[in-house]
Amino acid sequence: MIKKEIEQEAKIPLSNELTAKKSDFSNWYTQVVHVAGILDQRFEAKGENVWKGYGYKAMNNIKAIWDKLFQDAGIEEYYFPLIVPLEYAKQNDSWWKGFETEGYQVIAGEDKKVQGILRPTGEPAMYPMFSLWVRSSSDLPIRLYETVSSYRYETKHTRPLIRDREITVWHEIHTAHATRSEAEEEMELHMRLWDQMWNDLALPVFKVKKPIWECFPGAVGAVEYYSTTPNGRVMENGSVNNLGQAYAKKFNIKFTDKDGQEKYVWQLCTGNGARLLAAVFTIHGDDHGLIMPPKIAPFKAVIIPILKKGEEDIVNKKALELYEKLKTKFPIKLDSSEKSPGKKFYEWEIKGVPIRIEIGPKDIAEKSLMLVRRDTFEKIKVKEAEVDKKIESLLQDIHKNLLDKATKMLNSQLAKASSLEEIKKNINNQKISIAFWCNDEKCYDKISKVEDGVEGFGSDLNESESGKCIVCNKQTKTRLYVAKSY
């Protein structure tokens, strides 16, 4: 797509005024990632964007959280080459069928020979190595991850951080175990790790169990995470896949067990990446721009000097002094540019910095500061000596408020349905429908394909309630989620 089209589509150059989020979510999203300095989408290749400093910092703060979570759980960070030899890629025929046209082939050399494929997923890069590393049960388990870019020739409409051709900062975890029960325990652990990740982003977790016919061929099961958009759509946002022995058999990953028998390993793969940041923007943002959850905010606060003629030096000096003091405790920004305070307020609101610190001559005289919360715009006057403690407690409050608000929003988007007609009605009202379902594939098809563009995307992990399948009336504890995907 050429530059002009992107600019027109996103209405970027027309003004820096954002579209209202609720009434025109798609445009709001495209504009805000650009205007807030997350990405520049004008790179002239579809589905490839330039990360800008502020956005990349937020993304790297997310990476720092997963590095700690997964490494504390004993999972090591590795790096595998981006270019995968074709013979590796073809080792799993069903994988190859799925990615033959979606994969970018790499051509080099005088004879312009295909040297390999740019990795669309990690399996063909990793599993041939796993088969070399595993010989006996003492070589197990393998538990590793890498953070890397993935490449898919996406033919659908691309959306920054949501559907790209170059999928950047992709975090992918792969494990191999001697027994099925070990793999299942590992799956429970990974779900807890992801739950923690979502909590750190102040987002409620929304996860579903996939029906087996929608899992990878040969897999034992999968749990998928979803986030929602303000217009009642859902976005797949990470998954934990219990691969069983499907890949082990294709890639010949086997070991001699203590009983002398040769056995295939049991495997797990899970992953997510920049879509986590997309969920943060989508759910926490408002008509003023982004709201960064404190744990990933590139700056926890921004200091803005309010200058008065004749007293510029006093204010600037005090602002610098405050910055030097606070920067030892939090990542903080002092905006000492020539712009007017109003313009600065506006720009830092779009970027979603959690707290604004205003400092003017009156504040200096009173030895106080004015703090303004980005999430509520509440103004809080605080004694200068207590500012660091106040920031700390405000950041905790902001995290809690964002999580509460997001949980309320999610709950308000879920709507029970006891007939196919009711599912349609809910979806037309921008809701996500939940309906009892008997676990039968035929009933699944009727419910999930109730209307064009609608899909079933898995069942609730919580099976405490019981009711009748809305198609065949059979008693069941399974509830299926049905919605339009974004």
Ligand SMILES: [Zn+2]
């Ligand atoms: Zn049924």
